[in-house]
Amino acid sequence: NAGVTQTPKFQVLKTGQSMTLQCAQDMNHEYMSWYRQDPGMGLRLIHYSVGAGITDQGEVPNGYNVSRSTTEDFPLRLLSAAPSQTSVYFCASSYQAVFSTDTQYFGPGTRLTVL
Amino acid sequence: GQQVMQIPQYQHVQEGEDFTTYCNSSTTLSNIQWYKQRPGGHPVFLIQLVKSGEVKKQKRLTFQFGEAKKNSSLHITATQTTDVGTYFCAGRYGNKLVFGAGTILRVKS
Numbered sequence: 494n495a496g497v498t499q500t501p502k503f504q505v506l507k508t509g510q511s512m513t514l515q516c517a518q519d520m521n522h523e524y525m526s527w528y529r530q531d532p533g534m535g536l537r538l539i540h541y542s543v544g545a546g547i548t549d550q551g552e553v554p555n556g557y558n559v560s561r562s563t564t565e566d567f568p569l570r571l572l573s574a575a576p577s578q579t580s581v582y583f584c585a586s587s588y589q590a591v592f593s594t595d596t597q598y599f600g601p602g603t604r605l606t607v608l
Numbered sequence: 609g610q611q612v613m614q615i616p617q618y619q620h621v622q623e624g625e626d627f628t629t630y631c632n633s634s635t636t637l638s639n640i641q642w643y644k645q646r647p648g649g650h651p652v653f654l655i656q657l658v659k660s661g662e663v664k665k666q667k668r669l670t671f672q673f674g675e676a677k678k679n680s681s682l683h684i685t686a687t688q689t690t691d692v693g694t695y696f697c698a699g700r701y702g703n704k705l706v707f708g709a710g711t712i713l714r715v716k717s
Contacts, residue, residue: 526705533617535696535709536651543703551704583650597641597698597705599650 494519499584499600506574506607514569514603516584522598523589525567526551527559529580530602536583542567543589574607581605610635610701614708622716627684629711631697638700640673640680645710646693654682687715 500515518525526541528551538551542561556578558570567586571578581604585597614631621627631640639658643651655664657673657680664671670683680697694710 524703528707533709535614536698536707538704538706541703549703552706585651595639595641595700596653596656597643597651599652602650 496520497584497586497598497600499582499603501603502601504603504605506571506605508575508607510574512571512574514571514582514584514605516567516569516600517565518567518586518598519565520586520598521564522586523564524595525561525584525586526597527557527567527569528583528585529553529578530583531580539569539582571605576607579605579607610699610704610706612697612699612706612708614697614711616711617709618712618714620714620716621687623689624686627687627691627713628681629695629697629713630679630681631699631708632679633699634678635701636677638702640677640700641698641705642671642680642682643696643698643707644693645696649693651696684713687713689715689717691715 497518523544527539528536537553540559542548548559581602583602584600587595587597641656642654645651661675662673668685672681694712696710697708698705
């Protein structure tokens with residue numbers, strides 16, 4: 494199993510550009526999520542999905558869109574990049590389980606800089 | 609909204625000293641999880657606590673979940689240089705997993 498993969502690893506954008514961060518998992522996990530990590534602020538939830546065709550907003554959804562057309566893929570789209578979106582982005586997946594262990598498996602991250 | 613507060617933000621200890629980080633939520637959690645992130649790496653799952661008052665141990669690490677399921681702690685006994693990194697708690701509120709800001713642990717040898 495490759496686990497959770499993310500592409501690209503690094504990206505530099507200019508203000509106003511759009512792009513898609515890719516995330517894929519091969520563990521047949523129902524639950525997938527996107528986090529951004531900024532110094533001193535931990536991991537903040539952007540969007541999440543409990544299964545194909547179902548997405549919902551997290552703590553900081555503004556400026557980002559997601560879709561979940563398949564169980565494996567959960568891309569994150571930046572509509573019009575802003576310097577405030579400079580961050581490290583992590584994708585995570587898990588089995589959908591509230592009362593049993595729902596270990597989040599994280600991808601390696603994408604380091605995004607918006608100039 | 610749901611928030612998980614984690615303290616301290618930073619801790620620098622001498623090798624062999626103990627270390628504790630604390631998490632607190634204003635509302636009851638379904639469960640709480642702990643993760644470790646090494647510098648430059650991604651978060652890696654350590655443990656999940658589900659029951660009120662639960663205590664779990666992993667070698668030198670002890671995890672506790674409060675009776676009201678609103679707070680939790682991670683205690684490391686006799687720290688080693690391999691313990692360096694950032695430790696995060698993450699509280700589950702329904703379908704959302706909300707992370708604390710993390711505690712950065714540095715160990716002097």
